[in-house]
Amino acid sequence: MAEMVLEVSDLTVRREGVRVVESVSFDLAAESDTALVGPNGAGKSTLVQAILGILPHHSGQVRVLGRPLGPKGQLPGSVRAQLAYLPQSFTVRNRCPLTVADFVGLGWDPPGLQLPWRGSERRRQAVRQALVKTGCSDLADRLISELSGGQTKRVLLAFCVVRPRRLLVLDEAQAGLDSQAAEQFYGLLFDLRRSEGWTILQVSHDLEMVRRTCDGVLCLNRSLRCSGPPDHALSPAQLERVYGRGYVPYHHHHR
Amino acid sequence: MNDGVALGELLSLPFMQRALLGGLLTGALGGLLGSFAVLRQLSFFSDALGHSALLGITLGILLGLNPTLVLIPFAVLFALVVSRLVERSQLPTDALLNIVYSSSLASAVVALSFVRSYKGGIQQLLFGDILGISWLDLGLIVVLLFTAVGYLGLTRRDQILLTLDEPLALSRGVAVPLHRLLFIVLLAVVVAISIKAVGVLLISAFVVIPACASRLVSVQFNGYVALAAGLGAICAVLGLLLSGSFNLPSGPCVVLMQLVGFLLALALAPRQRLA
Numbered sequence: 001m002a003e004m005v006l007e008v009s010d011l012t013v014r015r016e017g018v019r020v021v022e023s024v025s026f027d028l029a030a031e032s033d034t035a036l037v038g039p040n041g042a043g044k045s046t047l048v049q050a051i052l053g054i055l056p057h058h059s060g061q062v063r064v065l066g067r068p069l070g071p072k073g074q075l076p077g078s079v080r081a082q083l084a085y086l087p088q089s090f091t092v093r094n095r096c097p098l099t100v101a102d103f104v105g106l107g108w109d110p111p112g113l114q115l116p117w118r119g120s121e122r123r124r125q126a127v128r129q130a131l132v133k134t135g136c137s138d139l140a141d142r143l144i145s146e147l148s149g150g151q152t153k154r155v156l157l158a159f160c161v162v163r164p165r166r167l168l169v170l171d172e173a174q175a176g177l178d179s180q181a182a183e184q185f186y187g188l189l190f191d192l193r194r195s196e197g198w199t200i201l202q203v204s205h206d207l208e209m210v211r212r213t214c215d216g217v218l219c220l221n222r223s224l225r226c227s228g229p230p231d232h233a234l235s236p237a238q239l240e241r242v243y244g245r246g247y248v249p250y251h252h253h254h255r
Numbered sequence: 256m257n258d259g260v261a262l263g264e265l266l267s268l269p270f271m272q273r274a275l276l277g278g279l280l281t282g283a284l285g286g287l288l289g290s291f292a293v294l295r296q297l298s299f300f301s302d303a304l305g306h307s308a309l310l311g312i313t314l315g316i317l318l319g320l321n322p323t324l325v326l327i328p329f330a331v332l333f334a335l336v337v338s339r340l341v342e343r344s345q346l347p348t349d350a351l352l353n354i355v356y357s358s359s360l361a362s363a364v365v366a367l368s369f370v371r372s373y374k375g376g377i378q379q380l381l382f383g384d385i386l387g388i389s390w391l392d393l394g395l396i397v398v399l400l401f402t403a404v405g406y407l408g409l410t411r412r413d414q415i416l417l418t419l420d421e422p423l424a425l426s427r428g429v430a431v432p433l434h435r436l437l438f439i440v441l442l443a444v445v446v447a448i449s450i451k452a453v454g455v456l457l458i459s460a461f462v463v464i465p466a467c468a469s470r471l472v473s474v475q476f477n478g479y480v481a482l483a484a485g486l487g488a489i490c491a492v493l494g495l496l497l498s499g500s501f502n503l504p505s506g507p508c509v510v511l512m513q514l515v516g517f518l519l520a521l522a523l524a525p526r527q528r529l530a
Contacts, residue, residue, distance in 0.1 A: 054425040077428060085426035096294050096419055097473040106416050111429045113409045143474065169426075 002029035004066075005167050005199040006051065011060035013043070013050040020046045022223045023060070030166070033193060033200040035210040037234075038220040039243050044203045045088060047220060048169050051201070052085055065166060081110055084160035088171040088203070090152060095145040100136060100155050101127050103144045107159035130162035133195075134188060150181035154188065161192055168193075170202040174209070182206070186213060207234055265499045270388075274452070274499070277388040278491035278509070280396045281449040282461070286487025287403055288442050289466035290480045294418045297442065298463045299349055300337070303356035304446045305458030307333050309363035311447070312380060312455075316370050323392060326447040333359075334443035335436075383454035383506030395448055403441055407480075410434065415476060452491070454506035464513035465490065468520035486516050 006028040013021040021043040028034055036044050049055040051062055053073020062069040067079045075083075084107070104127045109119075131137045134157045139147065147155060153173060160168055173189070174182040186209060193200055204210050210217060210230060217233035219226045219242040226238045265271045292301055311329030315322035337355055341348050379387060407414055416424040417434055425431050446458055453461050465487035473479035494509030 049422065052426045053428075054422050073425065075428065080428040083426065085423060087420060087422050087426075090420055090423070095470070096415075096476070097470060097479045098415065098419070098476045099474070102415075102476055103419075106412055107427075109412045111413050111416075111427055114412065116408055116411055 004028065005030050005064070006201065007061075007063040008051065009061050011047070011050065011062060012058045013046050013055060014058045015046060015055070019058075020222065021050065021220075024220070024224050025060075026218055026224065026227060028167075028199055028201060030199055031193075031197055032216060033214045034202070034216040034218060035214040035230075036201060036203045036218045036220055037205070037207065037210060037242070038225075042221045042242075044220055045171050048085075048171055048201065048203055052083065052169055054085075077110055077112075081163065082166040084165045084168045086153070086156050086160065086168070086170040086173050088175055090156060095143070098144050099140065100142050100144055100147070100158075101131070101140040103155065104130050104136075104158045104162050107162040126162050127158075130158040133161050133192065134158040149176040150178075150184065153177065153181075153185050157185075157188060157192065161196060165196070166199060168198045168200050170200065172203050172205065174204065174206055182209070207239075210234065262496065262500060265496070271495075271499055273390070273393060274388045274495055274505075275492055277393050277396055278452055278495040278505075279488045280393075280400050281445070281452055282465075282487035282489070282491025282509070283484045284396070284400055284403060284445050284487070285449055285461035285491075286465035286469070286483035286485065287407065287480065288438075288445050289462035289464075289487065290469065290483040291407070291414060291418055291438065292442060292462055293466040293470065295438075297439075298459060299352050300334075300341075300439075301442060301446055301462045302459035303337065303352040304330060304334055304443055305450065305455050306356040307359035307363075308447060308450050308458070309380060309455045310359045310366070312450075313363045313366040313370070317366060321391075323389075323395070323448070323451070326450065327395075327444055330443040330447035331440050334439045338435075338439050378504070379454070380450075381454050381456050381506075382504035383450070383452050383457070383509070384504070387451040392448065392451060399441075399444060399448060403445070406437065406441065414438075452495070452505055453509055454504070457506040457510045460510045460513060461487065461491075464510070464517050468513070468517040471517075471520040471524035486513070490516050 004027050008027070009025045011021060011024045012019060024047060036047065038044050046055060050057045053069055053075060056072050064075060065079050065082060067076055069075055105123050108123045108126050131140055134154050136151070136154050136158050139151060139155065144152070144155065173185060177185060190213060192198065211234055214230055217227065217230050218224060219233055219238060221242050225242045226233050232238065292298060308326055308330055311326040311333070312322045314329065315325030318325065337352070341351055344351055413424065413429045413434060416427060416429055417431055421431055446462070449461055450458055466483040468486055469479050469483035473482055490512040491509050494512040495505055497503065497512065498505040498508040
């Protein structure tokens, strides 16, 4: 039986008193790539943020690598270190003067009190390797605030790969990318998933990409409406259940 | 008046030595905290804090207590209440801060009119007074500097991540609410302590200008923070010397020196940084 990296049971999340996500249950097996799809306002970002402990959850249970997530997002540091998150929009506030290498190094460090010079050589080495793996070596000394959208996404992947992870959660990673940049990003993600053994949960609106790259699909519209392999979950009948009657999927034209 | 002699005389005066040391340390503190405050868009918050400090000082005077000792708890309490208000309110932050600082300034001025005489004088409260820096203030500043350097140094990576993107920091397990709270408290205490030298009207410049100047020319985070602190310290010393030499109010002199530093940084900054 496959190891379960993420187990979500009967999860309900409220925002400002309103139930945004209701009674959601699903499991993710190790090294699977699952897409979370649904219309705008369906609660996709809320669900992934609750799973990561960014938002508190109201009821239900989340287990990451077998360890329960506390209602306020508490997780043991050793488990937390194996999670990585790519936010929907990552805009560097007020042009923070941080180089790409320094930023990627932040992904290597565990949170908490630390002497500034501790582990600096190991960190440097890990950062170098992460930049090579993601094809960002030439960006190492650039300011992160001066990168293009595509470069920023690759650097975020370097932030994730700088330390071994088990679960990678992406929230609309393709947002802001043109079709060529999105194609390159997904190619890189696909390669890294294989080489790093990542389990992936990704929020996406690009159903064509989901059909081509994911093993499983979760269709959310406040509650989970359907799930399964892409051929089943993305059939016209199922999509109508999620998006409503008369839904016509938009196709990106990837080269 | 021969400025060289006057400068030598000035430097031999104990109060001036105290003021310069105080200016050096508070300038460094302002730059250090400012480098994070500016990136976290807390510039206006420090301005509101500075203006409201007048109310804290007035309370101290009315109660017959040392204004510095009243001001620190007042500023911390004020900062906590206002940040809670900003988090909870549906109003835009700048509008809310405007209401808070103008109403506390108005309350302070009305309350001050009941005070028959204040040996410091309103001018000194508004624009700062180098004579106002006591040994007690100096001791507090040294403790505060060690606290700020220790806290920000040991949590440097968490602080950067939190400054960059809060959800990303939360996903990494950074204690975001705790760090946000501690930083606000630290900023409030720094503002409260620096007010004697700079005055309530110009205190936010102490926090904002060195950090902005440093941001224009920095290409690396550690360098950015160090330069902001260094600029803050140098401009404070030069401003206090200018103030002492020509008997000018200390706050505006420090801020004018910071402006010179900012203009220099503007001239040296790569063109793409200004776009």
